[in-house]
Amino acid sequence: MRREPPQRFADYGPLVFPAAMLVIFFVIPFATMIAVSFFERQQGGFYEPAFVFDNYGRFLSLFFGKVLGFSLFLAMAVAAACVTIGVPFTYLLSRSSRAAQIRWLVALLSILSLSEVMIGFAWSTLLSRTAGITNLFALLGLMEAPQALTPSFGAVMTAMTYQALPYTVLILYPALVRLDPTLTEAARTLGASPFKAFFNVVVPALRNTILATLIMVFIFALGSYLLPQLLGRPQHWTLSVLITDQAIYQSNMPFAAAMAVFLVLVSLSLVGLAVYAGRQKEAA
Amino acid sequence: MSGLILSNVTKQFGTFKAVNDVSLSVPDGTFVCLLGPSGCGKTTLMRMIAGLDLPTTGSVALGGEDITQIPTHKRNLGMVFQSLALFPHLTVGENIAYALRIRGVDKADQKKRVDELLGMIHLSGFADRSVNKLSGGQRQRVAIARALAISPKLFLLDEPLSALDAKLREAMQVELRQLQQRLGITTIVVTHDQREAMTMADTVVVMNGGEIRQAAAPVDIYRRPADSFVADFIGSTNLIPFRADGRGQASIFGSAVDGFSLVGAKAGTISVRPEDVQIVTAEGSSVTGTVTFIRDLGGTVETFIEAGGQQIVAVSSPRTRPNVSIGQTVGLRFDPETSVVLAQ
Numbered sequence: 001m002r003r004e005p006p007q008r009f010a011d012y013g014p015l016v017f018p019a020a021m022l023v024i025f026f027v028i029p030f031a032t033m034i035a036v037s038f039f040e041r042q043q044g045g046f047y048e049p050a051f052v053f054d055n056y057g058r059f060l061s062l063f064f065g066k067v068l069g070f071s072l073f074l075a076m077a078v079a080a081a082c083v084t085i086g087v088p089f090t091y092l093l094s095r096s097s098r099a100a101q102i103r104w105l106v107a108l109l110s111i112l113s114l115s116e117v118m119i120g121f122a123w124s125t126l127l128s129r130t131a132g133i134t135n136l137f138a139l140l141g142l143m144e145a146p147q148a149l150t151p152s153f154g155a156v157m158t159a160m161t162y163q164a165l166p167y168t169v170l171i172l173y174p175a176l177v178r179l180d181p182t183l184t185e186a187a188r189t190l191g192a193s194p195f196k197a198f199f200n201v202v203v204p205a206l207r208n209t210i211l212a213t214l215i216m217v218f219i220f221a222l223g224s225y226l227l228p229q230l231l232g233r234p235q236h237w238t239l240s241v242l243i244t245d246q247a248i249y250q251s252n253m254p255f256a257a258a259m260a261v262f263l264v265l266v267s268l269s270l271v272g273l274a275v276y277a278g279r280q281k282e283a284a
Numbered sequence: 285m286s287g288l289i290l291s292n293v294t295k296q297f298g299t300f301k302a303v304n305d306v307s308l309s310v311p312d313g314t315f316v317c318l319l320g321p322s323g324c325g326k327t328t329l330m331r332m333i334a335g336l337d338l339p340t341t342g343s344v345a346l347g348g349e350d351i352t353q354i355p356t357h358k359r360n361l362g363m364v365f366q367s368l369a370l371f372p373h374l375t376v377g378e379n380i381a382y383a384l385r386i387r388g389v390d391k392a393d394q395k396k397r398v399d400e401l402l403g404m405i406h407l408s409g410f411a412d413r414s415v416n417k418l419s420g421g422q423r424q425r426v427a428i429a430r431a432l433a434i435s436p437k438l439f440l441l442d443e444p445l446s447a448l449d450a451k452l453r454e455a456m457q458v459e460l461r462q463l464q465q466r467l468g469i470t471t472i473v474v475t476h477d478q479r480e481a482m483t484m485a486d487t488v489v490v491m492n493g494g495e496i497r498q499a500a501a502p503v504d505i506y507r508r509p510a511d512s513f514v515a516d517f518i519g520s521t522n523l524i525p526f527r528a529d530g531r532g533q534a535s536i537f538g539s540a541v542d543g544f545s546l547v548g549a550k551a552g553t554i555s556v557r558p559e560d561v562q563i564v565t566a567e568g569s570s571v572t573g574t575v576t577f578i579r580d581l582g583g584t585v586e587t588f589i590e591a592g593g594q595q596i597v598a599v600s601s602p603r604t605r606p607n608v609s610i611g612q613t614v615g616l617r618f619d620p621e622t623s624v625v626l627a628q
Contacts, residue, residue, distance in 0.1 A: 185336055186369035188356040189440075190383040190430070197357075200386075204373040 037257035047254050055258035064242075064259075068266065071238040074228070075221040078160045082217045083210055085161070086168035091202060093169070094176040105173070108166040116163065120230035123159040124150055127231070155231040160224055164217045171216060175209040176202075211278050215271050222267055239263050286347050287311040288333065288438060288470060293342035295328050295494075302328040304494040305342070310487075313468045315461065317481035320491035321517070326474045327442055329491070333472065334440055335359050346438060359438075362431030366443040368423055370415045376402075376426050377411030383433045401429040404463070421452050428460070432467070439464070439471040445480065457483045478518050482506070490514050512626050515555035522556045522596045523626075524618070536618075537592030539570040543620040553626045560622040561598035563587060563606040569615025575608050591616060 006012055040050035059065075093104055114122075126132050127149035137143040149155055183205060187197035203210070225240035239259060247256035288310040295303040303325040310316050318326040331337040333344060335356035343352045351359055362383075370379055378385075380401055381394045389397075402408050405425035410418075415426060424444065431439060444460075445453045461484040464471045475481055481488045482502045489499040490513075498510035509515035512523050528534045528546040535541065536554075544554070566572050573591025585605045587598045596616065600606065608614055 180367055180369060182365045182367045182369040183371065185356075186363070186365055187371075187382070188336070189334055189359075189361060189363040191357050191360070191386040191434070192382075193355075193357050196386065200382075201371055205371070207373065 033257045034261055036253055037261050039254045039257075041252050041254050046251070055254045056262065058255060059259060059262070064239075067237065067239050067242055068263075070236070071222060071240065071263075072266070072270070074156070074160070074236075074238060075218045077157060078164055078221040079214045079217040081157065081161045082164050082168040083214055086165060086172055086213070087203065087206070087210065088198070090169050090172040090176050091198065094173065094179070095181070105169075108169055111162070111166045116224070116226045119159055119163050120227050123155065123162070123227075124230055127155050127158075150231050151233045151236070153232065153236055156228050156236050159227045159231055160221055163224075163227070164220055167220060168213055168217055171213045172206075172209060175206055179205060208278065211274060215274055219267060219271070222263070287314075288472075289345040290329075290333070291343045291345070293329070293332060293339045293344065295325075295332060295337060296340040301494050303332070303339075306494075306496055307342075308489060308496065308499065310470060310472065312470055314486045315464050315471045315484055316473070316487045316489060317485035318472065318474045318489050318491060319478060319481040319517075320476065322476060324491040325494040326476075326491050330440055330442055330472060330474050333438070334361060334363050360434060360436055361438040361440060362434070362436040363440040364427045364431050364442065364444045366446060368427040368447070370423060370427060370430070372416060374415065375411065376407070376413050376415055376418070379415055379426060380411075380430045380433055382430060387434065397433060401433060405429045420448050421456065424448060424456060428463075432469075435467075435469075437470065439469045441471070441473045443474055443476070445475075446477075453477075453480070454483075460484060482518075488518075490517060492517070507624075509555060509624060509626070512553050512555065515624065515626065520558060520597070522558065522561060523553050524556060524594070524596070525551070525553055526625075527551050536571050537594075541570055541618070544623075544625065546625065549625075554618065555624045555626055556618050557622065558586070558597045558599035560619060561596060562617040562619065563589070563598055563600075563608060564615040564617055566613045566615045569617070571616045571618075572613055573616055575610050575612050575614060578608075578610065589614065589616065 035049075036047065037055055038051050038053070039047040040052055040054070041047050059068075093101055096104075127134075129146050129148035132146065132149065134143055134146040134149065138146045179202065183201050184194070184197045187201045188194060192200055222238070223240055225238060225244050228236050228238050229241055240263070243256045243259045243263070246252045246259065288308075290306055290308045293303060293306045294301060306325075306329060308316075318329060320326050328337060332339050335351070335354060339352060343350055345351060346359070371382065374382070377395075377398045380398045384394045384397060398411055399408070402410060405428060407422060407425055407429075410422070410426075415423065418426065424447075427444070428441075431441075441460075445456050448456060457480055460473075464484075473481075473484065485502060487499055488502050488505050490497045490505065492513050498505060498514045500508070500510075505514065505518050509518060509521075515521045516523060524536055526534045526536050526541075526544070526546070528544075528549045528551065530550065532544075532546050533540055534544040534546045546552075571591060573589040573596065575587060576590050576595070577588040579586040579588070580602075582602070584599050585602055587600070587606065587608065589596045589598065598606075598616075606614070
């Protein structure tokens, strides 16, 4: 293995292909979007090149502020729910037999093969009044009559958590498998109950992994636009829903682009803040 | 009845018996080493004492109280793991204070005890350091101090020194033994290193195949091994087969040898330590062999002799080295006083 940094230009050869891919499929589209966000919209048509801030100015309103706030809140809530469920689950998974681990991981990976549309419709059926689980509850006498659980905030949360949970487990799994099992045993010999040992030792030892997972699920959830529409009321629509609406149905590309750029900036700064806070605490 | 008492403890994993019907009594204040090759069940036995594994059958009692069903965190013991298992997110002081914090000891008393323990392990002033920035030996000491923070009745160490280099390991063995004697705490150490066991223990428990083969003082284990496994595992030895004619007359490699009283025995093995093998002239000796190799290590001289199709090693000091050369035929004498007859 050579460890010295590349010396000549030719040493960068292996990077050409991935770099080109990144430029063509990521940098150019994003640059285009930034450019479009400053363009002027033409009524009833497309847009023409200009350099105006109108598009950004337009969403400095209470309405868009509320939608942005809700989008961020929803993404954080989904991330928190995923980590709250995912950490104990993955911990128990990593301590179970190899055969059980493989079965669970295959089941989780198969969820990843489902498209967002299928997940959305499956949950909307499952939570509906006519064919949903409440029929089962009514049958068992837990409920008086079947009722619709969707559209609602709970339905949006449930489906988004369901969709993001496999990713959560897959990120946490390697870290938890590597975690020294004697750490919890040591805590137990020192007088901590298994429950206390989990919160005292496992969770703090995984602090960085948990933070990284939170950030990843947050970003993943921020981009969701189908599930809020399928399972939520208009007040549960995220900024992504509005961006889609402006871009596709209102044909207002410059405004959609401006919102997208703004969303990227806000989420990047939040991630940066989280990483910075993590570093500070580590240094302390 | 005080001390630690294991009664007929068995641990079964599926069809495999990791520990098979082990009974052992450890009086208060003694230092016991569980010694054996890997897979002999010594770690499993210790984990059952700690409560990390439950015995399939049998019971564990401490200080007269049956603790078989008591969960680990209520046993008030101290344990040092092979991996040390220091909590990476806590400082040295927080690691040591962990057991006190769990028990709700107030902050000032915690600090006092931590300072006291840091003094004991010669790491005063290290309380605020990160455990990740310590050397191997320092981490070792912190793990010991953490386990002793509540002054437990029972101190367990699972291969505690295996991660240290040879020199540091020897120093820590002595230190650990002195610490144990000063505190008078009942201590059980799992190890596969017989030097370690001989250095530290009051009682060495030799295990193999999930069973105790012998439990005795180090010198007795060495001088009076109970069976060929113990004889071979502790130090090196020559295991020589013999036959007896029923009237007490023994023969080795087909030649009669005197001095061994073997009434009732028909065949078996005698264990002779290399330093007890005497090399004499071939004339007049009943057992003879051919010198195949001489290893002169400066401090000791090892002579390899082939006799009866078997290799026998004799060790002597340079001053008493036999005047022999490779290929020479020599006589061998085994002193009944220093040889041990092992049951077959």
